[in-house]
Amino acid sequence: MPTNITKLAIFSRLFVIFLQCVSNHLIEDHNADDVFRAPIDTAVRKKKCDTIVEFLLGGFRRWDAQYFLHISEHGYTYENTLAFYPLYPLSIKMIRYVFINITPFLTVRSLSLLIGVVLNVIFFVKATNSLYELAKKVLKDQRKAEVAAILFCFNPASIFFTAPYSESLYSWLSFSLMLKCFDDINSVLIVVPLSCSILTRSNGLINIGFVVYYGLKKMFNQNTVLSFVTVFLKIFSILIIIAFHFGLMQVYNYYLFCFQKSFNFPDFIKDFALENDLVLAGNRSSTSNESVSPWCLSNFPVAYSYIQEHYWNVGYMNYYEFKQIPNFLLAAPIVLIILVNAFIYFINNQDYCWRLGIFNLRQSILRKTSIADQNQFVFIVHAVAMCLFCIFFIHVQVTTRILASSNPMLYFFCANYFMPESGAHKKNDDKINEVHVFDIKKLNWTQRFIVYYFIGYYSLGTVLFSNFFPWT
Template sequence: MTKNSNNQQTITLTKDQHQQSNRKHHHNHSSQKHHNQSSSQMPSSAISAAAAAAAASQGPTSHISITSLALLSRLLVIAIQIISNYLIPDHDAGVFLAPRDPEAPPGKLDGVVNALLGGLHRWDAQYFLHISEHGYSYENTLAFFPLFPFIIKILTSVLGGNSSLLTYRELSLVIAVLLNVVFFVFAAKALYKLSNMVLGNKKKSELAVILFCFNPASIFFTAPYTESLYAWLSFAVMAQCIDDINSILITVPLSLSILCRSNGMLNIGFLLFFYMRRILSQNSFHNIICIGSKLFSILIIIIFHYGIAQVYSYYLFCFEQKFSFPPHVKAYAAAHNLVLAGNKTAESSPWCSNYLPLSYSYVQSHYWNVGFMKYYELRQLPNFLLALPAIYLVVSNSCKYIHDNWDFCARLGLFRLNKKQVKSMRNYDRLAFAFVAHALFLALFSVFFVHVQVTTRMLASSSPVLYWFAAEYFTGDKAIIRRQVIRKLSKQVQDGTEPCAHVENCVELSEILDFRTMNLKQVAILLYFVGYAVIGTVLFSNFLPWT
């Protein structure tokens, strides 16, 4: 590994990469005739129009580091939020608003923070910052897992908490947003690493990261929500399962992802899947026992961490005890008929008497009306329409993957195929089964069991498949041929080394997002991603329905 003149890390081709490069070179020679034939079949009028547009705007290839791209996208979201929050009056959504101490004097910089970041303190962000300040004071707050508010609480306390400059609430808002910006950068890098492992295609991996940076749920990756942290932890777990599943260190991101969000439990599926593949590939009974023992140990560690959180919830709400809450916190509970921690009665918190006293399913059902098809009401039709693009993108492409690889999928991606079947499959097809199954389950579960409007942000933060499927429309064989034909006709093909060919964590924007050569599907995907990112930010920042 060396350094270039811009102090960026550069990498040299490994033996495998060199062989892939040679194979690609020979493939290009052998498929040139096919490309030419495909080119001749394209409508000449469409090619001429695109070529004319391409010739009108010549320029060098743009490239940017993943860190810079991720930071730029977060700054754009914050800027849109500032403008929309200033210009548009807030909607009275009639939802939870974290109580404030009416007697506490405001900090000198509170107004500045609210002007710059106030539009991010909406919807569930109210819960997360309340939990970081007062803990799980109300039973309905148990719907939100402890990792993110706990990190905010620690950093806010270390930096002083309440002061004459900033009150606790405003300081915690600043810290939460800064944390999410950092977590988002980590998530983008983790996605790039994971995509390279699974896809084996640099262009597609780059485009997946670009789409992630401007994803349809962008506002939730900046506001005090768990999306950025959870995406980073989940992508790290997935990459670790492929790269080094034997390491006990996999318990760190996996345990943290479970403490971050409820659907973090599904990440255990990746651990089980890749361990089962190892076990089934072993011929030695001794090796199988060793692998199984390690898997069992990892699962015990993970369940232990999850169990701690559940025991703590039981301790708070299943016993009558005295907790010291500020008067305004108690007053809010009384005014809104909320169950206060420590105030256990015979009627409150019925989940405490269950055989397995887990609070989450009760809280979701009781306070949010979550359950099988409970959201199927005519007035919820707009929310179903908002979630439709993400659902269609995942479900339709998952079905196509299953259809194209039926023998492999019928074996759950675990059992060996014959040599002919293996030879006909791409490396991506063999590695992607667990990811496609995970994304398809999330999409279908969201449609039938949860508030459907959360589907987009759930898929955007939980699965790389949304970005891989979208990237396929830009980097598939037909898309590549189309770009080659149009650039050839417009005399845009230039010799020389690509700026990002050997640079780590670098993406070439103009090479991938060449608007002059896009077809209707590609334009639709970009409009969906960017349009939702912008419109969602505007709506969210004013308490308008975008949750």
Template sequence: MGDTKIVIQFAIISRILIVLLQLVSNYLIPDHDANVFISPKSPTLNGSACHSLVEKCFSGFRRWDGEYFLHVAEHGYTYENMLVFYPLFPFCVRYITNLGQTIIGTNCEFRDLALIIAIALNTVFFTKAALVLYQLTMEIFNDRSMARIVTTLFCFNPASIFFTAPYSESLFCWLSFSVMLYCARGRIGAAVLPLATGICCRSNGLLNFGFILYYVTRDIWTNGKTNWMHFFKSFLKVLLCAIVAGAAFGVVQAYFYSLYCENDTFEMSEAVKNYGIVKKYLLAGERKADWCSYPLPFSYSYLQSHYWNVGFMKYYEFKQIPNFVLASPILIMIIYHSIQFIMANPTIALRLGLLQPKSNVQIVKFNLFVYTVHAFALSIFCLFFVHIQVSTRMLASSTPYIYWLCAQYFQREMQRNSWKAFLQPRSRITKFIKGWFLGYFVIGTVLFCNFLPWT
């Protein structure tokens, strides 16, 4: 059986396990009253067989931020605080759900069908991400056993629940890894589409432009210093990518601006409107938002600070120690190895990974430089600026670096089938990695689907 088929099988099996874990734990454990946002139900929501089935089998996925994504899919951006959830994923769910209702009729309410569609989409996106990660690993390391271990780790990664629940992690991961793969292969033009759509998916999608800038700069450094035509073509590629990236970001911001700075009417149900009034949310069409008067009227930073208390070291509170502990494995792993990489490869670091070495051993490290810097920068940002508990899912969906680091430990002791290396670790560190990945895979799912802290 080819590696591609095995990767697909692993990805799908891992998603089935998540669904089953959710089903069992949601049935056995009563939901915690987390006092968080719950999308208001329509008074017309019926007690159909579809509704009962979805509630019994999949309601554990409708938790935490998943409520926001599904609300946007069903009702749009009715409340100002929802603008931090970018539109690509919820709009995909909306349009496919509408199509599904057209085909099967309205026996299944939008709310119920949207949840099923979101889970199905994320299964597809996750499988796509696993395949691209396999290809990217082959491109960087040229090592099939390494690629196999990496994709096995990815399929059972510690943020797995967020790759199946109605979050944008799977879609963003697929798009981000695609940008990296196209850049590594020198296909800068092909990277434009996943770059632009990734920006419409998550706010940190703009960072992926750095890979395009880096790879084009490296190409110019290698081939364009004495070839002005090559330099000019490379410059045009970067300019085109920058324009497309800026346009994608601008479209999202313009859409948000039109809703909360220009639009004085927004159709919403009475249930949605009344819920927003009770919660004291700013409703779309109610009045101009405060950030509309900013010189650059971008909503994201304002909303993160105003609604979510996100800012430099704002999360450094005694009560958040358990969340710091939960985030510590991935942060320590990336930060420690990033610093170690830079110290062990000062020549590559000082040359910013632009001057290709002649040694085959150094070529892999040369190729790793940009991913190391990217992962390190994201980790430092998580450590000081975000709600620390989101670090695991943010890093697991944004960078392949954590999977490469962990896979290298397994590869060092591997003397058997590479697909099974993850199941039979030998050293303490590989046993810890296996325990961390599988432990978070199981515990995270159980906690998440019962509204217990795991966001």
């Protein structure tokens, strides 16, 4: 990966930190009602450098960052915290154990915030690296790969890649998984990013589709029954391992909230549960003496869907209200970019798409579909599926950060608007060196829209988020 792109990735994170700090102190925080604000142990005295950390990074302690930091400090104390998967907060906790004894000038609370942000800067650079390598192999065009990486550095959901959220970690794991699947579906190492992505975000389960798809392609390219069965058994073994890891997480959740246990929680944790009528781990029922949570009684007790619906009213078209029109408009740009370009792709490659890029691919079909287009098929299907799911099932404004962190097609599609086709490169090599991504005067209206969208959301999102204004 070019050094300048690595530097740009780091710069983009440092600028988010700077912009967050300035806006957090210049603008008064919005009074967000009914927002989870993690309980604080008032008995713990502030230490020397706590004020510095809060001054520099306090604007990142907003919205869902409250949950991730709370989990990293106190574990899964309340039932609603189960909506946030464990790998990212566990990473903060493990690193804090290493540094807590050598940083006596910081409390656990401040150290957790500092580690969370630093980790995300590292994860973001790793994610940029993985996206660039993936783009080079999928698009078969290094310059487009560079543009895609540049766009990722200033993506519309940038604030969530720096604040204590799981987006940067999830992007790194997802892009790494896609790259490994593309390179060698037989590799046992695929288990690592796939398992970790599932332990990072709920939509990590959808990443199994990449393993299945590339596994099918590999199987149908085998010449003998033995080689076909060998590939099948490898893929099946990978899926069994993944199911085991996912199952362990569900067993742990069940242990916490579906049994009567005596956990040694501090008083301020218990008091917060009483004040906010939250289900405390080990109680088996809520503090208002209601019956046990319904998900505990299910044949397959998975807490996530119940918690999303019960605490945030997440469900099929539950968000379709007139008052949510601004949030639909907020998500509109990324939805249009994904769906319009996916439709154009389908129109131009119908035969290849109907055959799923696997079955009965005649030479005439392969000649009509470029290698780059063939490579992009599975990523486009994933992007469209995720996009439609977001539109109909979740809080629609979250669409931007889900798609920006889980799929490369936003950056691939947009990169296509800035670079000519590979064939054009060969006709005029001088144009290869001219990528005016941020030179507004040399851009057409489509390119300008993309730049304004990316930079606008990058900047505005950081300012609003850091002051508790809705941007999630």
